[in-house]
Amino acid sequence: MSQFTVSGRFKSRDGFAEFETTIDAQNENVAREHTLSQFGSQHGLKRSEIELDEVSEQ
Template identity: 80%
Template sequence: MSQFTVTGRFKSRDGLAEFETTIDAENENVAREHVLSQLGSQHGLNRTQIDLEEVAQR
């Protein structure tokens, strides 16, 4: 598995919050899906409320 760094923004109570997370995944698409799922679960967000700006392999 490779490591990917995912950056982006999501809607929060105070406006837009930026995030950067590193994740182990098989490919870029799996990394995107995992981050969307994880942030949605932790913050009670829909996928449309999360904007992924960059997915880069480390």
């Protein structure tokens, strides 16, 4: 498995909050999906409220 750094922003009460997280995944698409599901469950967000700006392999 490879490590991917995913950055973006999500809708919060004060507008948008930026984030950057590191994910272990098989490829870039799996890293995107894992990030969307993780932030959605942690912050109670829908996928449309999360914007992924960049996914890069480390």
